[in-house]
Amino acid sequence: MVMIRLARVGATKQPYYRIVVIEKDRARNGRSIxxxxxxxxxxxxxxxxxxxxxxxxxxGVGAQMSDIVAKLVKNAPAPAAAEPVAA
Structure with a gap:
């Protein structure tokens, strides 16, 4: 099963996370897709x-989001729609 979850990077006591698509049984910071x-x-x-x-x-292809990632996606602002270019 494929998951969308957080992978921690950054120094000690300075957390920074990547949101990654990864196989569910891989390690937290394992090789991501x-x-x-x-x-x-x-x-x-x-x-x-x-x-x-x-x-x-x-x-859409069946990946499951972790609870934290689902919350981040829900609360994140929607992407700005591309403005039409006047010719």
Whole structure:
């Protein structure tokens, strides 16, 4: 089964997370399939950067989100729609 979950990177007592697509039985920081975002809880307010199109693709093909990632995706601002280019 494929999961979308957090993988911790960063120094001791300075957490920084990647939001990754990974097989469920792999280690937390094991080899991931794709990085679909980042989460930095140390900024005020916390910074979340997501690739909404890739998250939609992976959930569409059956990937399950962890509880924390689902909360981050729900609370993240929607991606800005591309403005039409006037000719």
């Amino acid at each position: 794709e990085v679909v975002g980042t989460y930095n809880p140390r900024t005020e307010p916390a910074t979340v950067e997501l690739k909404h199109d890739r998250i939609a693709y992976w959930t």
